[in-house]
Amino acid sequence: MIELIKPGTNIDFVGKIKFAIGFSWTLIALGIISLIVRGGLNYGVDFAGGTVAQVRFTKRPPVDDIRGALNSTGMVDATIQDFGSSKSLPEGGADFLIRLPMAGTEAEDMGKRMVDALTGKFGKDTFDIQRIETVGPRVGSELRVRALLAVLFSTILMGAYISFRFEFRFGLGAAIALIHDVLITVGALSVMNYEFDLTIVAALLTVVGFSVHDTVIVSDRVRENMRKNRRDGLRKIINNSINETLSRTILTTGTAVLVLLTLYLLGGSVINGFAFALLIGFVIGTYSSIYVASPIVLFFERPGARTR
DSSP states (O other), X not given: XXXXXXXXXXXXXXXXXXXHHHHHHHHHHHXXXXXXXXXXXXXXXXXXXXXXXXXXXSSOOOHHHHHHHHHTTTOTTOEEEEEEOOTTSOTTOEEEEEEEEOOTTTXXXXXXXXXXXXXXXXXXXXXXXXXXXXXXXXXXXXXXXXXXXXXXXXXXXXXHHHHHHSOHHHHHHHHHHHHHXXXXXXXXXXXXXXXXXXXXXXXXXXXXXXXXXXXXXXXXXXXHHHHHOTTSOHHHHHHHHHHHHHHHHHHHHHHHHHHXXXXXXXXXXXXXXXXXXXXXXXXXXXXXXXXXXXXXXXXXXXXXXXXX
């Protein structure tokens, strides 16, 4: 079995809690500042409402020409994303993703207006609509609420599970760590101005599950050492437990991060936001299981107990 960390390693993780607290608050503050400056999250069509279409051109047109065609019909807020060349197209072809935000009751004719604008500019036989999806503003609003509730309830349930399996203070530490992970991940998405859609919600829920997995490993070793080493203070027990599980933590997180990094670099623009959210979330989730969840357990140690 691979052992990255030699037995007997004694890194003082608990002793660096103050630095970790400052680091965490700095990341959270940067995310909040970004949200304020940008006026909130960059909601995708799923949440903001509108139309998204994937258009395949037989010959790659300049993005400015596509934008000009849409602007001529009043669709000035369109977002145009180059998907790159398609292997199924002859040389010179390309796919584009066009997002059209919607106001009022424009859902019914938005797609038709877009097709008419592109036809007038490039001709009927120069492009093909691969897919077109429309979400109304009311549906988008409902999806935002449901997405928030999904992340919130998953966090509460994970905390409740940890409380039931271990102790209340372990569950509280896990819940706070999960909120910490979600806040920092959302803040990073805002800083990078990634679109916030249903795939990002799926990424956040995955981050919650991954973070709890690492927290359970550390908490289980803490509980085991509390039974074996009753004479040691909780501070020492937590330090020893983190050091004992550090090799497994690095291997588990490291392999996942390598896969996500490959997905982020080679997966294309369609999946970049999803991969980025998972990358940040997995790294921060591992960090929080050491520097957020465990210190909270120590903070709620019973008065008079040994903490050295």
